[in-house]
Amino acid sequence: MSEALLFDLTVFVLSLLVGFEVISKVPATLHTPLMSGANSIHGIVVVGAMLIAATAHNAFGYVLSFVAMAFAAMNVVGGYVVTDRMLQMFRARPVAQRSGDDR
Amino acid sequence: MTTFNSVVHLIYLASASSFVLGLHLMNSPATARRGNQLSAAGMTVAIGTTVVVLLHENMITTTGWIVLVAGGLIGAGAGLYAARSVAMTAMPQLVSVFNAVGGGAAALLAVSDLAGGHADRLVGVTGSLDILIGAVTFTGSVVAAGKLQGVITGAPVVFPGARLLNVVLGLGLAAGVVWLIIDPSSTVALVLLGIASLAFGVTMVLPIGGADMPVVISLLNAFTGTAVAMAGFVLGNVVMIIAGALVGASGGILTKLMADAMNRSIPAIIVGGFGTGDSVGGEVAGGGGSIRSVSADDVAIQLAYASKVIIVPGYGLAAAQAQHELAGLADLLEHRGVEVSYAIHPVAGRMPGHMNVLLAEANVPYPQLREMEEINPEFSRADVALVIGANDVTNPAARRPGTAITGMPILDVDHARSIIVIKRSMGHGYAGIDNELYTDPKTGMFFADAKAGLNTLTNAVKTLVG
Numbered sequence: 001m002s003e004a005l006l007f008d009l010t011v012f013v014l015s016l017l018v019g020f021e022v023i024s025k026v027p028a029t030l031h032t033p034l035m036s037g038a039n040s041i042h043g044i045v046v047v048g049a050m051l052i053a054a055t056a057h058n059a060f061g062y063v064l065s066f067v068a069m070a071f072a073a074m075n076v077v078g079g080y081v082v083t084d085r086m087l088q089m090f091r092a093r094p095v096a097q098r099s100g101d102d103r
Numbered sequence: 104m105t106t107f108n109s110v111v112h113l114i115y116l117a118s119a120s121s122f123v124l125g126l127h128l129m130n131s132p133a134t135a136r137r138g139n140q141l142s143a144a145g146m147t148v149a150i151g152t153t154v155v156v157l158l159h160e161n162m163i164t165t166t167g168w169i170v171l172v173a174g175g176l177i178g179a180g181a182g183l184y185a186a187r188s189v190a191m192t193a194m195p196q197l198v199s200v201f202n203a204v205g206g207g208a209a210a211l212l213a214v215s216d217l218a219g220g221h222a223d224r225l226v227g228v229t230g231s232l233d234i235l236i237g238a239v240t241f242t243g244s245v246v247a248a249g250k251l252q253g254v255i256t257g258a259p260v261v262f263p264g265a266r267l268l269n270v271v272l273g274l275g276l277a278a279g280v281v282w283l284i285i286d287p288s289s290t291v292a293l294v295l296l297g298i299a300s301l302a303f304g305v306t307m308v309l310p311i312g313g314a315d316m317p318v319v320i321s322l323l324n325a326f327t328g329t330a331v332a333m334a335g336f337v338l339g340n341v342v343m344i345i346a347g348a349l350v351g352a353s354g355g356i357l358t359k360l361m362a363d364a365m366n367r368s369i370p371a372i373i374v375g376g377f378g379t380g381d382s383v384g385g386e387v388a389g390g391g392g393s394i395r396s397v398s399a400d401d402v403a404i405q406l407a408y409a410s411k412v413i414i415v416p417g418y419g420l421a422a423a424q425a426q427h428e429l430a431g432l433a434d435l436l437e438h439r440g441v442e443v444s445y446a447i448h449p450v451a452g453r454m455p456g457h458m459n460v461l462l463a464e465a466n467v468p469y470p471q472l473r474e475m476e477e478i479n480p481e482f483s484r485a486d487v488a489l490v491i492g493a494n495d496v497t498n499p500a501a502r503r504p505g506t507a508i509t510g511m512p513i514l515d516v517d518h519a520r521s522i523i524v525i526k527r528s529m530g531h532g533y534a535g536i537d538n539e540l541y542t543d544p545k546t547g548m549f550f551a552d553a554k555a556g557l558n559t560l561t562n563a564v565k566t567l568v569g
Contacts, residue, residue: 048338
């Protein structure tokens with residue numbers, strides 16, 4: 001095993017454990033936003049899409065980069081926007097007038 | 104390592120930390136929004152840094168830039184539109200779609216890397232896992248979204264030969280992975296693995312029924328995270344590994360919570376077929392008891408003169424999009440001094456926390472939404488339990504051995520002094536068995552569509568007690 005792989009593996013396992021630790025305390029009320037928030041975090045795949053575009057030098061590579069980039073961008077932008085939209089609805093006290101533009 | 108590379112690495116580390124802290128802030132509704140914004144800020148920084156890296160290395164061609172910008176704009180536009188326009192009742196579908204594109208993108212990264220032809224054996228391992236998990240997630244999530252949207256039937260789809268097909272696909276997956284590890288540059292192996300994975304995603308989700316969707320969505324979410332982490336291994340990008348692992352962990356936890364809340368094992372859910380009749384053997388004792396139908400006026404009087412009402416919402420509320428009507432009725436009761444709270448079963452709806460989001464949209468303050476363990480002891484003090492669109496999670500049969508839902512944690516609705524069930528007909532719940540709650544002498548059945556029924560009740564309360 002290369003040193004780089006061992007390093008990556010260490011990071012992977014520790015991150016999994018951090019994830020379990022941080023997320024196991026989230027109350028059921030927030031399960032949908034949590035899932036949606038996690039959804040936006042895997043939008044980090046957009047970074048990968050950008051990196052493969054750098055190595056693309058033929059039509060096949062460009063098509064792959066294009067699709068990966070479009071998918072990833074949809075994931076990351078949509079994920080964060082919809083999570084925010086959901087979270088702003090969670091209120092401890094009712095508001096007198098529901099705002100017309102609650103999306 | 105050059106200074107530039109070190110700085111880039113440190114910035115990625117900061118982004119990864121913001122994801123962890125962002126998730127941590129989700130522990131409380133009061134800080135959750137800030138958490139998401141922190142996470143988004145970290146994401147923006149990571150993307151910006153990557154742009155700088157690409158400029159710095161100057162490897163990318165002009166065509167490459169055009170492709171990136173065009174893809175990014177189209178994807179971002181589609182994501183923005185979907186996120187802004189989706190109805191809260193359709194959130195499970197949208198989450199599924201985002202899982203699909205995330206997993207699909209992760210799989211494409213490995214395809215691109217392996218098709219480059221200079222991958223070593225280690226990339227063969229992580230790359231093939233990336234393609235496997237990513238492609239299964241892609242088609243699996245598309246099918247799940249189709250089921251949730253009603254484009255594909257929500258009932259479990261089982262066809263003759265399905266098992267054999269799965270075995271064949273399983274062999275194809277194994278063969279593809281092994282082949283790619285032996286020869287990472289093999290195009291045939293790449294195609295084999297890709298096609299088998301895509302097909303397996305479809306056959307995996309098709310036989311799973313609608314009410315198991317909270318588990319399936321959580322599981323696919325975990326898959327996407329894992330695929331992204333694998334893509335991070337392939338590209339040697341630490342922030343992708345960290346972010347992917349975090350999502351994998353969160354999806355894993357939710358999957359387990361959801362499966363526990365249904366008292367079913369994850370493998371049993373994946374095998375599917377629940378509620379199709381072949382696995383349901385429970386007879387219901389005391390079945391055939393008579394039911395008592397009540398009128399809107401009866402219900403209105405009971406509600407208006409109660410001192411404590413517990414509302415039990417279920418998927419039927421989401422299907423009828425009646426959350427605003429429900430909140431309106433609850434408001435009216437509260438103004439009369441009735442203590443109103445909501446009992447939320449962990450798997451009510453089609454995704455974890457589905458009911459909470461719907462009720463939040465209808466302006467219900469979150470302290471009124473109570474979790475199962477917390478609210479169950481309170482049912483015995485409630486004058487009225489109002490059940491809307493929930494079925495199996497209220498069935499006392501779960502407490503007895505020998506029924507299809509035995510052992511499933513339920514809401515103790517039958518402990519309330521009286522029970523009102525708003526329901527369109529005497530149809531069965533997902534488990535396909537009679538709900539003993541309906542034949543309980545304390546239970547009154549108010550037969551109506553959730554939305555229309557709640558409106559009628561609200562008006563009745565207003566006219567009767569002004």
